[in-house]
Amino acid sequence: MKRGHILGLGIIAVAIVIIITSIGDASTYESFSTAKAMAMNGKTEAIHVVGQLKKGQSGEVEGIEVGEDKTSFIFIMVDNDGKEQQVYYNEPVPADFIRSEQVVVIGTYKTEEMFVAEKILMKCPSKYQETDVKPTTS
Amino acid sequence: MTNTFMGNLGHFMVILAFVSALVSAVSYFYYTRASELDKPSWKNFSRITFYIHGFAAISIAFCLFEIIYNHRFEYFYAYSHSSKGLPVHYMISSFWEGQEGAFILWIFWDVVLGLVIINTNKFWEGPVMLVFMLVQAFLVSMILGIVIGDLKIGSSPFMLLRDVSEAPIFQINPDFVPEDGTGLNPLLQNIWMVIHPPTLFLGYASTLVPFAFLMAGLTLKRYSEWIRPALPWAIFSAMILGMGIIMGAYWAYVTLNFGGYWNWDPVENAVYVPWLIMVAAIHTMITFKKSSTALKTSMILVIGSFILVLYATFLVRSGVLGDSSVHSFTDLGLSGQLLIYMLFFLAIAIFLTAKEWKHIPTSEKEASVYSREFWIFIGATTLALMAFQVIVPTSIPVYNAIIEMFGGLSNLAPPADQIGFYTKFQLWFAVALALLTGVGQYFWWNKMTKEDLKNALVTPYIISMVLAAVIITVGKVYDVTYIVIVLAGAFTIVANFSILVKLLKHKTFKLAGGSLAHIGLGMILIGIMFSSGYSDTISINMSGLTYKKDWEDDLNKENVLLWINKPLQMKDYDVVYRGRYKKVVGVPDYVKADAMESLDGVNQALALENIEVKDKVYFQKGDTLKLVLEENSYFKVEYFQEDDKKFTLYPMSQPNPTMGLISSPDSKRYLTKDLYTHVSAINDYEEPEWNDDQFINAAPGEQFFINDFVTQFESADVVKEMDGIPLEEGDIAVQAVLTIMDYDVKKTLKPVFLIRGNQVGKVEHIDHDLGIKVEVDNIVPEENKFVFKVNTYQKDYVVMKAAVKPMINVLWLGTIIMLIGFSVAIFRRFDEFQKMKAKGLE
Numbered sequence: 001m002k003r004g005h006i007l008g009l010g011i012i013a014v015a016i017v018i019i020i021t022s023i024g025d026a027s028t029y030e031s032f033s034t035a036k037a038m039a040m041n042g043k044t045e046a047i048h049v050v051g052q053l054k055k056g057q058s059g060e061v062e063g064i065e066v067g068e069d070k071t072s073f074i075f076i077m078v079d080n081d082g083k084e085q086q087v088y089y090n091e092p093v094p095a096d097f098i099r100s101e102q103v104v105v106i107g108t109y110k111t112e113e114m115f116v117a118e119k120i121l122m123k124c125p126s127k128y129q130e131t132d133v134k135p136t137t138s
Numbered sequence: 139m140t141n142t143f144m145g146n147l148g149h150f151m152v153i154l155a156f157v158s159a160l161v162s163a164v165s166y167f168y169y170t171r172a173s174e175l176d177k178p179s180w181k182n183f184s185r186i187t188f189y190i191h192g193f194a195a196i197s198i199a200f201c202l203f204e205i206i207y208n209h210r211f212e213y214f215y216a217y218s219h220s221s222k223g224l225p226v227h228y229m230i231s232s233f234w235e236g237q238e239g240a241f242i243l244w245i246f247w248d249v250v251l252g253l254v255i256i257n258t259n260k261f262w263e264g265p266v267m268l269v270f271m272l273v274q275a276f277l278v279s280m281i282l283g284i285v286i287g288d289l290k291i292g293s294s295p296f297m298l299l300r301d302v303s304e305a306p307i308f309q310i311n312p313d314f315v316p317e318d319g320t321g322l323n324p325l326l327q328n329i330w331m332v333i334h335p336p337t338l339f340l341g342y343a344s345t346l347v348p349f350a351f352l353m354a355g356l357t358l359k360r361y362s363e364w365i366r367p368a369l370p371w372a373i374f375s376a377m378i379l380g381m382g383i384i385m386g387a388y389w390a391y392v393t394l395n396f397g398g399y400w401n402w403d404p405v406e407n408a409v410y411v412p413w414l415i416m417v418a419a420i421h422t423m424i425t426f427k428k429s430s431t432a433l434k435t436s437m438i439l440v441i442g443s444f445i446l447v448l449y450a451t452f453l454v455r456s457g458v459l460g461d462s463s464v465h466s467f468t469d470l471g472l473s474g475q476l477l478i479y480m481l482f483f484l485a486i487a488i489f490l491t492a493k494e495w496k497h498i499p500t501s502e503k504e505a506s507v508y509s510r511e512f513w514i515f516i517g518a519t520t521l522a523l524m525a526f527q528v529i530v531p532t533s534i535p536v537y538n539a540i541i542e543m544f545g546g547l548s549n550l551a552p553p554a555d556q557i558g559f560y561t562k563f564q565l566w567f568a569v570a571l572a573l574l575t576g577v578g579q580y581f582w583w584n585k586m587t588k589e590d591l592k593n594a595l596v597t598p599y600i601i602s603m604v605l606a607a608v609i610i611t612v613g614k615v616y617d618v619t620y621i622v623i624v625l626a627g628a629f630t631i632v633a634n635f636s637i638l639v640k641l642l643k644h645k646t647f648k649l650a651g652g653s654l655a656h657i658g659l660g661m662i663l664i665g666i667m668f669s670s671g672y673s674d675t676i677s678i679n680m681s682g683l684t685y686k687k688d689w690e691d692d693l694n695k696e697n698v699l700l701w702i703n704k705p706l707q708m709k710d711y712d713v714v715y716r717g718r719y720k721k722v723v724g725v726p727d728y729v730k731a732d733a734m735e736s737l738d739g740v741n742q743a744l745a746l747e748n749i750e751v752k753d754k755v756y757f758q759k760g761d762t763l764k765l766v767l768e769e770n771s772y773f774k775v776e777y778f779q780e781d782d783k784k785f786t787l788y789p790m791s792q793p794n795p796t797m798g799l800i801s802s803p804d805s806k807r808y809l810t811k812d813l814y815t816h817v818s819a820i821n822d823y824e825e826p827e828w829n830d831d832q833f834i835n836a837a838p839g840e841q842f843f844i845n846d847f848v849t850q851f852e853s854a855d856v857v858k859e860m861d862g863i864p865l866e867e868g869d870i871a872v873q874a875v876l877t878i879m880d881y882d883v884k885k886t887l888k889p890v891f892l893i894r895g896n897q898v899g900k901v902e903h904i905d906h907d908l909g910i911k912v913e914v915d916n917i918v919p920e921e922n923k924f925v926f927k928v929n930t931y932q933k934d935y936v937v938m939k940a941a942v943k944p945m946i947n948v949l950w951l952g953t954i955i956m957l958i959g960f961s962v963a964i965f966r967r968f969d970e971f972q973k974m975k976a977k978g979l980e
Binding site for chain 2: 003007011014015018019021022023025026027028029030045046047048069070071072090091092093094106107118119
């Protein structure tokens with residue numbers, strides 16, 4: 001076998017390792033039910049859950065409890081299957097949090113009752129396609 | 139009044155640019171195939187159409203900027219990206235905040251590059267410009283804004299607001315023009331955001347040049363000659379792209395709240411990958427010039443870098459990244475068009491390469507382990523694998539989109555811990571690269587045998603070991619991985635430095651580009667290791683207040699709450715928050731927000747007291763102040779060490795109506811470290827929700843409590859004037875003087891009780907810092923008592939994060955040295971080109 005071939009095989013081997021670990025390390029999108037089942041079975045790696053903040057009758061966000069020193073908070077999120085869940089986040093409330101249309105939490109269940117988010121991604125009403133023009137006096 | 143002229147002119151120029159690009163492409167096509175006799179006339183025609191195209195492209199940019207500059211808010215682009223309060227240099231940022239502006243920028247750079255090529259390169263003009271004009275046609279189509287039935291081609295930046303918005307106001311009054319625009323994204327209000335996008339887009343645009351030369355080489359069957367003219371451009375492209383990436387990283391470091399220069403966000407990855415491939419391409423191209431090997435590899439890499447730029451554009455601008463990126467653009471409905479653009483050039487490149495594949499000369503001889511070709515090839519392979527490792531997981535949303543297109547369902551998500559995931563691979567690849575550059579440089583300049591290599595490497599090996607040992611001891615690096623990085627970094631610095639010294643001895647500085655760039659790489663590696671690996675968050679919350687749940691113990695609370703004036707210990711420092719400040723035009727220091735009152739005009743405020751800095755009065759009480767962006771507040775944070783004030787930082791925060799709280803850190807910069815302070819949450823300040831009224835009876839001289847503050851009722855005085863205005867005849871005004879000690883700060887509150895005729899006026903005193911509103915509600919002369927009405931609110935506070943980033947300057951210095959290395963290399967290749975041109979070869 002020529003050296004070129006060995007080299008080629010080596011490159012292919014590294015490439016395969018990369019693909020396998022990428023898929024192995026990839027997270028998944030789950031619902032709160034499946035996420036809880038995973039955590040109860042001892043799988044504690046972080047997963048993604050997509051959902052919205054819990055809103056009351058008139059559309060106001062419900063269930064946000066800010067920690068006493070304002071450096072953490074708890075909120076209620078409803079996933080796409082409609083399941084409600086308390087989520088804890090170890091950072092101050094992001095300022096546009098209440099306005100978000102969609103929330104993605106990345107984290108895991110720490111206890112049966114509490115999902116702890118390591119990271120929150122928010123989709124807010126688009127800043128670029130603002131069609132809500134306020135009629136000012138002109 | 140709605141102005142439609144500029145928009146129509148702009149739109150016309152877009153169409154002209156599109157048509158002229160197509161005509162020019164067709165013309166260059168015929169020019170390439172024409173007989174020698176017909177060539178001059180085809181050439182003339184092609185050039186004329188190109189110049190028309192260039193004129194149209196520049197006019198598009200002019201029209202759009204005119205609309206922004208003159209605040210024509212009847213246009214959607216100006217309305218949604220700009221506002222009256224913006225200084226001119228941020229209006230430039232507004233220009234490319236939207237995707238359309240970014241495409242215009244790209245089109246503009248392509249025109250500039252096209253002009254340079256036409257005027258420097260005689261031989262390759264036809265086919266190269268053909269590729270250029272095809273690219274331009276695609277790019278201009280992105281801003282065409284033509285709708286045929288359900289088919290939308292491009293998104294025009296010259297749309298009127300009334301055509302985009304569904305706001306009811308336009309049904310009542312179609313000529314309605316909003317007073318002000320919604321403004322520029324505050325994150326982009328930074329000087330680096332004025333220069334980062336043009337640099338990056340020049341980088342994007344320049345990857346086209348080597349690609350176009352390659353396509354020309356394939357069609358003209360000059361399989362290897364294209365390398366010569368393409369090489370300096372490839373180096374130029376890698377340098378500019380690299381510079382763009384670094385500027386972006388620096389911008390992220392100084393403005394973004396995620397607190398780092400590199401976050402492995404998909405948007406960042408999308409630029410990093412083509413850059414790696416371009417760097418790999420440069421190396422194989424140079425190898426080919428020296429020894430006629432690696433031609434096919436060079437071709438694949440050049441195609442790869444160009445296609446990957448298009449793929450990056452697709453990822454960032456099609457909306458496919460959706461929720462996986464912090465800052466991807468919104469979908470303008472261009473995904474189909476972007477996909478066609480990419481696939482078109484991919485197809486052409488594959489077709490031409492496949493067709494000519496067997497004619498492309500290859501070198502049969504096996505590269506020896508002691509040849510530079512071998513080591514360069516391994517280096518290029520490592521770069522390609524690095525790129526591969528990043529692009530595979532970054533594309534996860536694309537796989538999901540494809541699976542869903544075929545009706546499947548995929549729940550694959552990007553890695554939860556992006557930084558950890560990518561670092562674990564890229565780190566080792568980078569170590570391998572550093573070692574390869576060290577060894578590779580020796581092969582580069584000398585023919586080597588096993589013995590020679592040993593002799594050549596012994597000295598740098600020993601020196602780098604010593605250097606690494608020093609760094610490890612002084613920097614207290616005790617982690618095995620980090621030690622390996624230091625060793626690899628030190629080795630590449632020393633090895634390349636010794637080559638550099640040799641080259642300088644022979645007075646051939648223009649050959650030093652490679653070794654300089656590699657020294658930069660070594661420094662970058664060490665700088666990243668220290669600044670990221672040993673980044674130390676000092677704002678660890680020790681209050682223990684919220685540890686109600688057992689699992690919270692494991693979590694690091696990286697934010698601290700600072701009440702105004704109350705000192706808090708953070709590691710080696712005591713920090714005190716001192717309140718909100720503003721920047722005022724013409725005043726050299728920050729000005730306390732309480733010293734002014736906002737006026738109706740944009741960025742205007744009324745001075746409530748004299749504005750002084752170091753005993754010099756800059757504005758009198760009652761003057762109108764001009765603020766530098768009214769929305770920005772600066773939070774004064776003092777750092778003490780052993781009761782000595784060491785320095786004061788002013789991290790910025792802006793409560794933005796569309797984006798929430800936008801924060802920009804402030805750093806104390808030392809040569810060896812940065813102390814980085816960033817605001818994560820602030821008190822509502824503008825319209826506090828006051829608590830219920832409280833009434834307090836007190837006589838002068840007495841003490842009482844307001845909101846836990848000990849309040850001293852100093853005196854009650856009859857005053858003759860208020861706010862500098864004399865009172866009317868017969869008025870009786872009594873001013874109560876209250877003092878409050880809040881830690882080391884003494885506050886004086888002066889509410890006034892005014893009797894005019896039968897009427898009573900009460901002038902309240904509000905202290906935002908303490909969250910107190912005091913009013914004299916009544917005076918009971920019989921008892922010599924005052925009745926105070928007190929409302930309280932929360933004391934002002936700030937929640938912040940602080941971290942020490944050691945050796946960050948080594949990273950920045952490394953990037954600068956690397957860029958200098960690239961520049962030297964470009965100069966050398968340009969010099970070569972001049973000589974070839976003198977001989978009439980190009």
